[in-house]
Amino acid sequence: MNTNWSDHIQGINTLFLSRQLRFDDHFKDQYLPFFSLDSEKKLRILEIGCGPGALATALHRWYLNAEIVAIDRDSAFIAYARERVPGVTFLEGDATSLPFDDASFDVTISNTVSEHIEPNAFYGEQMRVLKKGGVCLVLSGRKGIHHRAACLEESEYEKAFWSKIRDKDHSMETYQVCKYPQNEQQHPALLSSMGFSNVSTGYAILDLTPDDPKYPDEMSLGMIEAERANDIDAILSVRRSLSEYVSRAEEVEMLRITQEKFDRRIRQYFTGEKQWDTTVSVTMLLRGEKL
Numbered sequence: 001m002n003t004n005w006s007d008h009i010q011g012i013n014t015l016f017l018s019r020q021l022r023f024d025d026h027f028k029d030q031y032l033p034f035f036s037l038d039s040e041k042k043l044r045i046l047e048i049g050c051g052p053g054a055l056a057t058a059l060h061r062w063y064l065n066a067e068i069v070a071i072d073r074d075s076a077f078i079a080y081a082r083e084r085v086p087g088v089t090f091l092e093g094d095a096t097s098l099p100f101d102d103a104s105f106d107v108t109i110s111n112t113v114s115e116h117i118e119p120n121a122f123y124g125e126q127m128r129v130l131k132k133g134g135v136c137l138v139l140s141g142r143k144g145i146h147h148r149a150a151c152l153e154e155s156e157y158e159k160a161f162w163s164k165i166r167d168k169d170h171s172m173e174t175y176q177v178c179k180y181p182q183n184e185q186q187h188p189a190l191l192s193s194m195g196f197s198n199v200s201t202g203y204a205i206l207d208l209t210p211d212d213p214k215y216p217d218e219m220s221l222g223m224i225e226a227e228r229a230n231d232i233d234a235i236l237s238v239r240r241s242l243s244e245y246v247s248r249a250e251e252v253e254m255l256r257i258t259q260e261k262f263d264r265r266i267r268q269y270f271t272g273e274k275q276w277d278t279t280v281s282v283t284m285l286l287r288g289e290k291l
């Protein structure tokens, strides 16, 4: 049972809530024209490194005739996704040794996974399982913009907590997070060098601003709750990874402060006290074909 990612890097709620937003139908035109897949066809689509399943869920909605299979190494993500997303096959497995036959998929897709896996293995396996004429889609996060609401600023207690463990957390190196980053020029060139043809690139740029009236309440609250989940998971992860530096009492206090701040942010949303906090999320999109 492998739960390294969900225990030490990003928790289930952090990933599921943030990705559910990014792959909301509101934004689907940012992706579908670029993907350029025939939605009438019975495509067999494989999502690699699916986490708790938000993209697979969106693909299931967007490509009604497709069969969606999704794989991840983290057992907790797969268990969560299986329970919540009917109609998609979720499997535990390794992207560097995919448990599928050669030429068995029309499409492979991944979101924020390519930077964590050795490229020859990552793309080599996709090339192997894709059919002739198949499409490899890669979504890769770029630096965006994040302005927090004033009411979410760190208190002195929180600043002291984070500064205490700042140099002690080595989870990123231990679990090889972001070991293989590709810049904007390198990434498409890498796909070509791995044998993919007609490589194209694009960007999905999403503005996530809870106070913007163009968003329905459900989405605006989703944005605030995604940020809350991120902060809560960060505290829980620190306590799991660095229990010798963080006491249970400190963890409880940090969780209390965080919940209180986000409860206040939600109240401000409902009373119309605009904060105009915003996240601009930038995702590079890559598409290559196996000819």
Ligand SMILES: C[S@@+](CC[C@H](N)C(=O)[O-])C[C@H]1O[C@@H](n2cnc3c(N)ncnc32)[C@H](O)[C@@H]1O
Pocket: 005, 015, 016, 019, 048, 049, 050, 051, 052, 053, 054, 055, 071, 072, 073, 074, 077, 093, 094, 095, 096, 110, 111, 112, 113, 116, 117
């Ligand atoms: C940044 S998370 C992204 C998860 C998901 N794509 C999303 O956007 O919510 C990276 C994911 O890659 C998975 N992963 C990393 N290395 C892997 C490997 N060799 N095989 C399968 N999954 C892997 C992790 O378990 C994690 O779920």
